[in-house]
Amino acid sequence: MELSNRLLEIAKFVPKNSKVLDVGTDHGYIPVYLVQNSISSEVIASDISPASLQKTIDYVDSLRLNDRIFPRLGNGLDIIKPNEVDTVIIAGMGGILISEILDRNEELCKTIETFILQPMGASKELRQYLIENSFTIVDEGLAKEGRRFYEIIVAKKGESKQLEDIYLDIGYKLIEKNHPLLREFINRRIEDVEEIIAKFGVPKTCKARARYKELKNLVKSYKEVERELEGNQHYRGNGEMGTQ
Numbered sequence: 001m002e003l004s005n006r007l008l009e010i011a012k013f014v015p016k017n018s019k020v021l022d023v024g025t026d027h028g029y030i031p032v033y034l035v036q037n038s039i040s041s042e043v044i045a046s047d048i049s050p051a052s053l054q055k056t057i058d059y060v061d062s063l064r065l066n067d068r069i070f071p072r073l074g075n076g077l078d079i080i081k082p083n084e085v086d087t088v089i090i091a092g093m094g095g096i097l098i099s100e101i102l103d104r105n106e107e108l109c110k111t112i113e114t115f116i117l118q119p120m121g122a123s124k125e126l127r128q129y130l131i132e133n134s135f136t137i138v139d140e141g142l143a144k145e146g147r148r149f150y151e152i153i154v155a156k157k158g159e160s161k162q163l164e165d166i167y168l169d170i171g172y173k174l175i176e177k178n179h180p181l182l183r184e185f186i187n188r189r190i191e192d193v194e195e196i197i198a199k200f201g202v203p204k205t206c207k208a209r210a211r212y213k214e215l216k217n218l219v220k221s222y223k224e225v226e227r228e229l230e231g232n233q234h235y236r237g238n239g240e241m242g243t244q
């Protein structure tokens, strides 16, 4: 079974020999890949939906991996005990739902080494949640399938400073490592926002004018990041507020 670009990119961030929980595993593809490629010797594969978990159970049974992949039914991190795993993957869900799953088990999160989070939307809100709740973003990834981009955020427990707004939107670690897909990703963001601006016409109300200005400024910020990449220099310091 060939893993999609998105799932492969997620798997790249899993530390070798780690004990993993894949929250919302659905089909169970990530756990199977991790054990078949000797990245993890054992994986807990969980889902809140019995029907989704059944897909994993059937897949794991068909491959006779029952001694290495352990399906569990339940909500988020409720189904593990402290120190049972050191890496948690939460992928393919909205950023707000991911933050709710982390928030639900705040104490347990302190016992986990690495969080690999792949939001399908609201990545900005997820980064803000992480900063406000004593997580630190240690790495970021990008994957592309067809026209669609996927962001991957790797976090650990630890204090971090507030990031500038633009780096909540475009992960700073992507800029830092000059990710090969980053230019294309930013261009797409610019195209999307410019499309909204084009539909605006002449803004008439105060609210519309404010929104118009906000969108124009967003395009400006994206273009500044592009220039930052061209120069390959971090004129914005380390992305944290007050370090320019």
Ligand SMILES: C[S@@+](CC[C@H](N)C(=O)[O-])C[C@H]1O[C@@H](n2cnc3c(N)ncnc32)[C@H](O)[C@@H]1O
Residues within 6 Å of the ligand: 023, 024, 025, 026, 027, 046, 047, 048, 049, 052, 074, 075, 076, 090, 091, 092, 093, 097, 101
């Ligand atoms: C779109 S699938 C993503 C599957 C896989 N993680 C991936 O990235 O391809 C989302 C899965 O998350 C599960 N899910 C949603 N909320 C959950 C929660 N609070 N705890 C555990 N699983 C959850 C859903 O039942 C569904 O199977």
